[in-house]
Amino acid sequence: MEVPCVRVPREEGEATRRDLAEADLIADDREIRVKDGWLYIPVVDSEAVPAGLAVVSREVPVRETQTTPADLLGFDPSYERIGDVALLDEDDPERADRIARAIVESDLPVGTVLNKASKVKGETRVRDWELLAGEGTETVHREYGFEYALDLATVYFSPRLATERHRVTEQIVDDENERVFDMFAGVGPFVIPAAARGAKAVGVDVNGRAIEYLHENAGRNGVTDRVTAIHGDVREVATEFEGRADRIVMNLPHSADEFLATAVSVAGEECTIHYYDIQHDQDPFGPSEKAIRDAASEAGYDVEILTRHVVRSYAPHELNVCLDVRLSRA
Numbered sequence: 582m583e584v585p586c587v588r589v590p591r592e593e594g595e596a597t598r599r600d601l602a603e604a605d606l607i608a609d610d611r612e613i614r615v616k617d618g619w620l621y622i623p624v625v626d627s628e629a630v631p632a633g634l635a636v637v638s639r640e641v642p643v644r645e646t647q648t649t650p651a652d653l654l655g656f657d658p659s660y661e662r663i664g665d666v667a668l669l670d671e672d673d674p675e676r677a678d679r680i681a682r683a684i685v686e687s688d689l690p691v692g693t694v695l696n697k698a699s700k701v702k703g704e705t706r707v708r709d710w711e712l713l714a715g716e717g718t719e720t721v722h723r724e725y726g727f728e729y730a731l732d733l734a735t736v737y738f739s740p741r742l743a744t745e746r747h748r749v750t751e752q753i754v755d756d757e758n759e760r761v762f763d764m765f766a767g768v769g770p771f772v773i774p775a776a777a778r779g780a781k782a783v784g785v786d787v788n789g790r791a792i793e794y795l796h797e798n799a800g801r802n803g804v805t806d807r808v809t810a811i812h813g814d815v816r817e818v819a820t821e822f823e824g825r826a827d828r829i830v831m832n833l834p835h836s837a838d839e840f841l842a843t844a845v846s847v848a849g850e851e852c853t854i855h856y857y858d859i860q861h862d863q864d865p866f867g868p869s870e871k872a873i874r875d876a877a878s879e880a881g882y883d884v885e886i887l888t889r890h891v892v893r894s895y896a897p898h899e900l901n902v903c904l905d906v907r908l909s910r911a
């Protein structure tokens with residue numbers, strides 16, 4: 582069936598759509614369509630369309646309405662998404678089951694629902710999960726155009742750091758052949774964008790499963806030739822890379838200070854370090870700054886703090902922070 586549509590050049594589409602939406606004129610039960618450089622916006626009343634906008638009659642498909650978990654529950658549940666897995670943090674098992682059922686029955690592209698069953702633990706920072714719906718804990722997550730295969734039961738991954746990883750990897754300049762060393766690489770969400778920006782990237786992780794995924798993800802994202810993935814304790818692996826890094830990523834908050842001597846040993850004559858920490862909000866940067874200055878000056882480097890950046894709130898009065906630091910051989 583044909584319906585009245587406002588027809589505008591594609592470049593003017595978004596502004597016109599906003600104006601029509603403000604006037605409550607868009608027919609929400611129909612899809613907006615693009616054809617041959619024109620946008621067709623279905624409207625509920627052709628007579629009410631402002632003068633100057635062309636109205637034509639056109640066949641546009643009926644819009645599929647999406648059922649959300651909130652539609653089924655009557656409240657908006659909170660959950661995170663990693664690939665096709667939804668992650669809950671619910672203490673009440675009945676409420677957790679109800680939410681899981683609603684997520685699976687909704688139109689969200691989710692196959693598995695997991696509930697947090699422990700804090701992140703031990704060296705590998707993996708947590709336990711309770712499986713509420715679906716079958717597996719393995720998925721493929723998309724972030725800033727990259728794909729990461731991972732298994733939540735065996736590796737660490739947090740989608741909340743997406744913007745932060747992008748902030749850091751955007752600093753890599755394509756034609757400079759940077760040597761990037763990620764000391765705690767996980768499945769590669771710093772290493773792979775770095776390699777895609779032209780760096781030679783080394784990723785180390787003590788978790789063998791994470792390194793297997795890092796290999797796989799390098800292939801998935803077409804950067805295998807610029808990625809070296811090494812399974813081991815970075816304190817041992819680092820001896821093969823002394824003085825060879827232009828940029829170092831240290832994403833192991835809580836204990837990164839124990840690895841500063843290793844980081845400094847890997848640094849080249851000039852090197853940028855992205856150092857992550859969790860600190861009290863009364864002095865979020867002071868302790869990290871002091872630890873970095875002590876380690877770097879002992880090894881003969883001058884230190885310039887480039888950025889003091891709050892990544893996110895971690896817990897009441899605790900902040901996840903990042904210091905971008907430039908080391909230059911004195």
Ligand code: SAM
Pocket residue numbers: 704705706737738739742764765766767768769770771785786787788791813814815816832833834
């Ligand atoms: N950078 C990754 C990301 O953003 O998803 C992973 C960060 S996770 C917080 C820290 C990682 O450090 C874990 O994958 C853990 O296995 C690894 N790790 C912990 N101690 C290590 C060590 N001594 N040497 C190498 N990797 C280590």
